[in-house]
Amino acid sequence: MRTQEYQNMCQAIGTGKEKFVKHVVTHQIGKVLACHEGEFEVDVAGEHKTWIKENCKEESH
Numbered sequence: 612m613r614t615q616e617y618q619n620m621c622q623a624i625g626t627g628k629e630k631f632v633k634h635v636v637t638h639q640i641g642k643v644l645a646c647h648e649g650e651f652e653v654d655v656a657g658e659h660k661t662w663i664k665e666n667c668k669e670e671s672h
Contacts, residue, residue: 612632612665612667612668612669613656613662614664616669617643617646617649617664620632620643620646620669621646622642624645624646629642629672630642630643630669631643631667631669631670631671631672632651632653632662632667632668632669633667633668633669634662634666634667635667635668636666637665638654639655639660640655640670640672641653641654641655641660641662642654642655644659649664649665650662650663650664651663651664651667
């Protein structure tokens with residue numbers, strides 16, 4: 612994910628919108644809980660994970 616896409620997604624999360632990302636290596640889909648320092652905090656089926664933005668793409672859900 613490019614920096615601008617990351618910033619837009621984090622801004623949306625900050626306003627309370629629900630967003631999902633797909634991990635391009637594991638193909639898991641997670642709900643974004645928070646953003647910080649180029650990473651997403653995500654919930655994947657109840658499991659908390661931290662993914663770097665470079666391994667993510669936005670997933671329409």
